[in-house]
Amino acid sequence: MAQIFISYSRQNEGVIKTLVKDLKVAKKEVWLDEALNGGQPWWDQILEKIRCCDIFIFAFSHDSRKSEACKRELGYAITLNKKVLPLRVDDVNPNLLPHGMSAIQCTDYLEQDKNSALAMMAEIAALSASAFVPPPDPLPPEPAVPLSYLGVIKDDVETGKMLSRDEQYALFYKIKSGVSEGHSLVEVRDYLLMLKQREDLLANVAEEVDAFLASIENELAQGQGHSKRDENFATPPSSQQSKSKTEKTVDIYCSKCGKGNSAVSKFCGNCGNLLHSETAGHTAPTHEKETERGGKSRRFVCPEQEYHRVIEDLNVWLEGQNYSCQRLTPEGGGVLLQVAQKGAWRKFVGMATALNILFHQEDNTVTVEIGAGKWLDKTAVGTVSLFILWPLAVTAGIGAWQQIKLPDKIFDYLGDRLVCA
Template sequence: MTLFVSHSSQDKAAIQNLLKALRDARQHVWVDETLGGGDAWWRTILEQIRGCDVFVYALSNNSMASKPCQAELRYAEALRRPILPVQVGPVDSMRLTPLAETQVIDYRNPNVDSGIQLIEAVHELKEKLEPLPSPLPEEPPVPFAYLMRLGNTLADPELSARQQAELVSELKVGLHEDGADPAARRDIARLLAKLRDRPDVTYQARNNIDALLKSVDEEPSTEAAAPVATPGAPAEPESGAVPAAGSDAAPPHAPKVGKRHRPRARLLIAGGAGLAVLIAIVVAAVVLLRPKPGPATLSLESILLSDAEINSIAGTSNMAKTPDNQGKTFKDVSKAVDVSPRWCMGVLYPGADLTYEDSGEKELDWAALEDSGGWVRAGEGNHHFVDQAVAAFPTRDQALDFVRRSANEWAACDGKTVTATYLDNGRAYTWILDNLTGHAPQITQMYRQQGERPSYACQRVLQAASSYVIDVKVCGDHITDQGSVIAAKMAVKVPKSAGPKF
């Protein structure tokens, strides 16, 4: 009679009390403590899940963010194994977990009562054990299998520039999606370093790898990975921390804005004449030292074209934007669309999170226009669609470098057939990509819909203008170079002398 304990590798310390309590109650516990990775490791785990009497899920933010834990949980549910969720760490929202309707035992601070509750729940669930379904459900794939595949590719004696670009792009996607998992993050870093140190690595690939490795060295920016304060234990303020909003206190060692500190001087002033001279000096100082107003901060929205301008260029009359299809942050495309191959997402979607995250951009604004003003996706009928975005970077060089890196990623998709499947309704759209044209500061790429309407196409344009990046997609029948025209008109609105003010 076996209990399978599913847990995140980040919770090894947190589950020790749970394991001890189960073993002290003479329960046979199986937990992945010594196995490595790969096919054999995953086959052993799945075999243990099939043979267990109770599937114990060590619930925490870490396990909810873990691909292996989620795959194990779904497989146990498909096998009709009794599931016992035991909370061992913080959970941001229990309602958003797949176990929201299941009673959870809180074992973060174990005591006699929670120990009794735990063992009673184990015995009750064992009595509810059902036979395995026949036929057995499909086995989940090995988590992070793509890393093993990429490792095998890196073992090849020669890699073309295109192969290197594909490797970098796929590892970038992996870092975005799996970077919160420490083991996956380490493996991605090792593969990137291995590619960078190859004698045949291209200059562009090495630059892109160095940028990715810099982000690997930083802490992953996910809520699951962020430290969570224990209830009842107030967090200690860090040295030099900025005070909370609304506080009148200034940060330690921070200069007060707008004031200049000068050494005190003793002035000996005699009579009215001396006072007049002093007043004159003070007035002159105020006039001379008053800060001159700088150039007004440019609104990114002012760079976007109006509905009338877009319709004129696209040869349409009724395209319009709505509040639902515009925004001031990059789009969470990776959470809404499954793109295959994944690294081609940036070619299909302007302003995408996977493209702009960790790019150095400081601000982004976008708007999409459609025939009816509603939300109908590109590729639906003969639907006209224009997506325009503009991103502000701190310097011209950073904007130009972003276009250069994107050119390398887009080129890795030359000639590929790419499928975009929307997760809300399962609709899939398949596109055939042409080759990349141009180079920084402007690149373009066409892609056409496969199947029913070969005349339906989209043009993507990415252009650096001063310290801004203009990001455009235009779709419809008989699209030629309308995207470049839109980008050029947007570039005219960018000030040539000064960059964005942050």
């Protein structure tokens, strides 16, 4: 039985699934790389499979012709005198076949239908019947492992040093360029989500990351696992289904951070959490809302008996994150938790900047308002020790705190324990 190796770009996975199915129906033994880890052991396995194969199928597309891994796999197969079948899987110009293949006729597999499958099988049969050409002796040198474009910048994304504005933008555009260079949308998305987790990520950079993540999710949803054959044999939609397509897309809300996402999204564009389709159509959880005092608020379901324990647990968690906390009772009621980086309470004479977290309990819900303000310690207020009138706090804005993402982390911590109301 002929052993077939398929070289392809992960951007074409939907087509490749149909291709593999056709080959297996014809009782062909197929091998293709489905690992995502990369590295030398991964590359060694690929080269070994190329050496052992009888027929090398090059899934020719806009993406594979730009993929460094695909180009090296193809080049190695040619130097080994393998029987190569270029199979066109999208509308790429057949005249753009890589060097060394210009004399080889490209077979179309664009429609992924019965005729495409038969044409491919005929070419495989012809190649199988052609004369065997042994590989050179000694074997040609192995191509070097292609450095994963994302693997190269992984250290940059995970570096512990603070990144400047220019460095953050450079890193974002470097990741973004992977799409135009033929790399997997899933890979690009995963590394953008890693970039979003950086505590020093600037808000304007994060906005661009979010916008690009949304476009990636849309592309993944449109091309996810569908082939033209699926469309040809799909069950005609019912009138109700047709009607639903004309209606507004229902958002899916992330159970972790509460952010609304497109109904076709699989992952939250804000935190990367896996979305579940069963949440579609549910009432949106409360998002952070701008408050009159310049902060943000969110409401959670919280039984009265859990109220103070949740605040105490948050206090302990913050101190474990290297912050100092003090708990106050503002004049308007509720509980005020003030947070500052350790050692910053007396950074200035009698005054420092703190992050204010105000809790208000009502029935079985708690409203959490987060904002930054100026606070006076007991040396400044004299006999009114640690007494603060929350409405009169001088607002400083939460921009500096947003740079280290503490408000988001606090909301995430509470969201893991409580349900958004």
